[in-house]
Amino acid sequence: MxxxxxxxxxxxxxxxxxxxxxxxxxxxxxxxxxxxxxxxxxxxxxxxxxxxxxxxxxxxxxxxxxxxxxxxxxxxxxxxxxxxxxxxxxxxxxxxxxxxxxxxxxxxxxxxxxxxxxxxxxxxxxxxxxxxxxxxxxxxxxxxxxxxxxxxxxxxxLICEHDLFKQQHHWLNNATLQHEWLHRLGFEHLGTKVADATYISVFSYPSQALTALSHLWQQGSNPIHLLIPFGQSLESLKWMLADNDTDFIIGHSYQASMLHVHVLPMTIQEDFDKLLWYCDINIVRGEDSFLRAQWAKKPFIWHIYPQQEAAHLDKLTAFMAHYCQPLACETAEIWQALCLAFNQDDTDASQHYWPLLQEHIVEMNQHAKKWPQQALxxxxxxxxxxxxxxxx
Missing domain, CATH: 3.40.50 (Rossmann fold)
Known part of the structure; x- marks a missing residue:
């Protein structure tokens, strides 16, 4: 037929x-x-x-x-x-x-x-x-x-709307649209980025590696701003709460030395895309967010959904090999080691490879910008x- x-x-x-x-x-x-x-x-x-x-x-x-x-x-x-x-x-x-x-x-x-x-x-x-x-x-x-x-x-x-990158370019070059987006989320004060700060979105499963990285970020020399939709990621950051706090509150910000956490509401897909576009680095989970992080043209960590007998690590390794082909060997090795450490809850390795990746962040950014065309x-x-x- x-x-x-x-x-x-x-x-x-x-x-x-x-x-x-x-x-x-x-x-x-x-x-x-x-x-x-x-x-x-x-x-x-x-x-x-x-x-x-x-x-x-x-x-x-x-x-x-x-x-x-x-x-x-x-x-x-x-x-x-x-x-x-x-x-x-x-x-x-x-x-x-x-x-x-x-x-x-x-x-x-x-x-x-x-x-x-x-x-x-x-x-x-x-x-x-x-x-x-x-x-x-x-x-x-x-x-x-x-x-x-x-x-x-x-x-x-791969799922990618035909006009997505045109929309992305327009939004990133329009301060009014960015302000409107931040206003919807309740965080207008983030509209002016701090020059030496790093902005990271986090949409992960609970992770000891995330807890370890948050302690590292707290002790850093430059501000780290985490923009986190309310959900499972926050379980890994509860050490930041005061004794009388039972949970994070949507719309509130929390600080521990150089680490700033901003708790966003769960939002529509179009606004989540903008979160990924806005941030410097994205930590994402699952399949949909993983792909949208690639279309954001920013460096990212994929917290893949865990499967029995660590089958998910085979899937992660296959993707990383594909993604890293254009990268210099040292950069590729560092990024892959960090992603594996995050997915294996290796706290020491996560803290070790994060600062090393920052030394190669220019190359990672250049690669992230070129990647969508290659992937599609x-x-x-x-x-x-x-x-x-x-x-x-």
């Missing part, structure tokens, strides 16, 4: 189960918006947990069964599956989530079956190129295609998905 579509009238369904609060829904929400805005596709996003989704889309009504935002229809995926599903051109099963049994049951009788795509997690590992785009024949005769995002021309590519390989994920569907 030819599944080629008229992108102006196509209808796609994306199914997503929420894992780790924001990671999976963050990726699928960006993809749904881009397919809608850049390609004119009618997208229905099926999500099982609207409460977590609400944190990155405050306009969302967690109690609504059906709603529309940014041109995307959002359905609350409940069990049992109570809505009526109208098959479209494409059905995307995001990150190995299982389709509702009700859809599986009606699938064999569909006269025009959608192209069924299993969108997997992003990886720079070599096997991705070999597995991307392969069909999988299920016992009942159904065919599902595997789509692997990645960094090579043979992979499924002239094709973002949404574009490659659309082309895959057109080829049928």
């Amino acid at each position: 030819n599944h080629s579509i008229d992108t102006a009238h196509g209808h796609w369904d994306i199914f997503c189960t929420v894992i780790d609060n924001y990671g999976d829904i963050g990726v699928t929400w960006r993809l749904a918006k881009q397919l809608t805005h850049d390609f004119g596709i009618q997208v229905t996003l099926w999500v099982d947990c609207l409460a977590s989704f609400h944190c990155i889309l405050p306009q969302l009504d967690p109690g609504a069964l059906t709603q529309q935002h940014d041109g995307v229809t959002i359905e609350h995926w409940q069990t049992p599956f109570i809505q009526t599903w109208q098959p479209g051109n494409v059905l995307i099963e995001a990150f190995a989530c299982e389709l509702p049994n009700e859809i599986k049951a009606q699938w064999p009788a569909l006269p025009d079956k959608p192209l069924w795509i299993n969108l997997d997690y992003l990886s720079a590992e070599q096997w991705v190129d070999d597995c991307h785009g392969l069909p999988s024949l299920l016992p009942n005769g159904q065919v599902r295609y595997f789509f692997f995002p990645g960094f090579s021309a043979k992979s499924g590519g 390989n002239e094709g973002d994920l949404a574009t490659r998905l659309v082309n895959f569907v057109k080829k049928g």
Whole structure:
């Protein structure tokens, strides 16, 4: 069957189960918006947990069964599956989530079956190129295609809106827009950066390495400003709280010698992007934030989601090897050692490699600015998905 579509009238369904609060829904929400805005596709996003989704889309009504935002229809995926599903051109099963049994049951009788795509997690590992785009024949005769995002021309590519870097350039050169953003976050006083200070965003999992680095930053000779959305990262900084404080408070700033911590509210994705653009270095977690840190064109540390038997370290190592190809050997070794130390909670190594990286920060900045063009390989994920569907 030819599944080629008229992108102006196509209808796609994306199914997503929420894992780790924001990671999976963050990726699928960006993809749904881009397919809608850049390609004119009618997208229905099926999500099982609207409460977590609400944190990155405050306009969302967690109690609504059906709603529309940014041109995307959002359905609350409940069990049992109570809505009526109208098959479209494409059905995307995001990150190995299982389709509702009700859809599986009606699938064999569909006269025009959608192209069924299993969108997997992003990886720079070599096997991705070999597995991307392969069909999988299920016992009942159904065919599902595997789509692997990645960094090579043979992979499924990376999520990146077509006008993202144009927006970024405009924002970074417009002081008024930056002031408006800081005002929304409640931190207008950060609009004038201290000349010798370093501004670091932190969106990580709890980390002993982060605690160790915070003590190092406290004792430094120049100010360090941490901009931290309220969440798990702050658990690693509780040593800064006074005895009568039970937790950090959104909108408040805290200081310990040269270390300044600013607690931001959780915010929409567009404002999170601006946080990454604004800071000098970004510490990020998961997949969505990891990719947005690369598009920010700034040095970063990726706190990858931990997996059993340290499988995540293989994924981290594969990416670092890919990312470091253009770097001088010494710079690459230092950055990789710091990232590994952070992910292995090696407190001594984290404190050792951080100042060494600062000695190479000019090269890291130059590389970060050039990296997006190299990583995209002239094709973002949404574009490659659309082309895959057109080829049928």
